[in-house]
Amino acid sequence: MIMSESIFFNQGDAIASDxxxxxxxxxxxxxxxxxxxxxxxxxxxxxxxxxxxxxxxxGALNANSDAAKKDKYTVLERL
Known part of the structure; x- marks a missing residue:
């Protein structure tokens, strides 16, 4: 069984996106x-x-962990 993991990230902190x-x-x-x-x-x-x-x-498990706006992301893989 595959479980999804949702974590909140500040979109501006992305190293890359596509x-x-x-x-x-x-x-x-x-x-x-x-x-x-x-x-x-x-x-x-x-x-x-x-x-x-x-x-x-x-990443933060709680969207209110700091003042920065964070968006919900689903982690697909770890490198």
């Missing part, structure tokens, strides 16, 4: 090769169907 999953994933892999990351990256999708790449630690 309406094509493969393109977003490719951007994440290139970013990870060229930048040292403290934590993992996640490929996530919002309600509009846009895929985005975020640092995993930037």
């Amino acid at each position: 309406y094509d999953h493969a393109a977003a994933r490719r951007s994440a892999q290139i970013f990870k090769l060229n930048h040292e990351t403290k934590g993992g990256l996640v490929v996530a999708k919002n309600a509009d169907g846009k895929f985005a790449i975020f640092y995993e630690q930037d």
Whole structure:
């Protein structure tokens, strides 16, 4: 059974975004090769169907966790 995980991210914090999953994933892999990351990256999708790449630690389980506007994303995979 696959369970979806919803996390809130600030859309402005996205490393990359695209309406094509493969393109977003490719951007994440290139970013990870060229930048040292403290934590993992996640490929996530919002309600509009846009895929985005975020640092995993930037996500919040609660939309009210800080003052910044956060949008709900479903995590598709961790890189």
